[in-house]
Amino acid sequence: MSLDDITIRESKLEDLESLADLYCTLWTNSLRNRGDFEDALLAGRYNIAMQFQRSPIALVAEHDGEPIAACCVGIFDEGVPRTNPYWQARYDELLAMATERAKDADERLEGCLFGDTREKATADRFAATGNDYAQGQINLIIIRPEWQGKGLGRALIDRARTELHNAGCTKFFLMSDNRSDYEFYDHIGMTRIAEDHSQDTGDGFIVYVYGDEA
Numbered sequence: 001m002s003l004d005d006i007t008i009r010e011s012k013l014e015d016l017e018s019l020a021d022l023y024c025t026l027w028t029n030s031l032r033n034r035g036d037f038e039d040a041l042l043a044g045r046y047n048i049a050m051q052f053q054r055s056p057i058a059l060v061a062e063h064d065g066e067p068i069a070a071c072c073v074g075i076f077d078e079g080v081p082r083t084n085p086y087w088q089a090r091y092d093e094l095l096a097m098a099t100e101r102a103k104d105a106d107e108r109l110e111g112c113l114f115g116d117t118r119e120k121a122t123a124d125r126f127a128a129t130g131n132d133y134a135q136g137q138i139n140l141i142i143i144r145p146e147w148q149g150k151g152l153g154r155a156l157i158d159r160a161r162t163e164l165h166n167a168g169c170t171k172f173f174l175m176s177d178n179r180s181d182y183e184f185y186d187h188i189g190m191t192r193i194a195e196d197h198s199q200d201t202g203d204g205f206i207v208y209v210y211g212d213e214a
């Protein structure tokens with residue numbers, strides 16, 4: 001598999017199902033493993049739509065016509081995130097569905113549905129501080145397992161950096177945590193500029209904020 005065979009393009013509504021399935025594979029298998037397939041898919045659909053709705057630069061990498069990765073890139077105007085009108089209606093629909101389902105959800109399902117939303121609130125608090133890096137944000141990079149470790153993540157970040165620069169941003173940030181592959185961002189030379197402990201419920205969970213030049 002070669003990156004030469006990959007096309008990076010703007011997202012389309014038709015990408016949602018493939019990327020929701022990928023999201024489920026990576027992050028909601030706990031729901032699938034207990035037989036909650038519809039809930040897992042709802043979590044995948046909602047979270048992908050939410051990330052795209054917050055990302056005026058919404059990129060998809062495809063191979064042989066199939067989405068294999070996505071990179072969601074946000075822009076802040078004086079601490080306020082821009083939205084992507086192309087994804088607004090689908091996001092609103094899925095938000096309503098997720099909110100209704102969460103009314104009688106247990107802790108695991110609620111976390112799968114809205115854990116990423118809480119992370120976005122952390123990003124918004126960081127952006128509201130006026131930090132110079134809070135001009136743009138890589139909201140999400142998601143890659144099919146068989147394409148991980150082949151340079152696609154770096155290629156998507158490089159493309160995001162170019163898009164942010166073209167949009168007038170000179171710096172950007174992204175968020176990871178101590179349960180994720182945060183070492184990748186150290187490896188590619190990004191700088192850890194902040195830590196957030198607000199989501200630590202006694203389990204030692206830490207959000208890391210990384211910054212870089214656009």
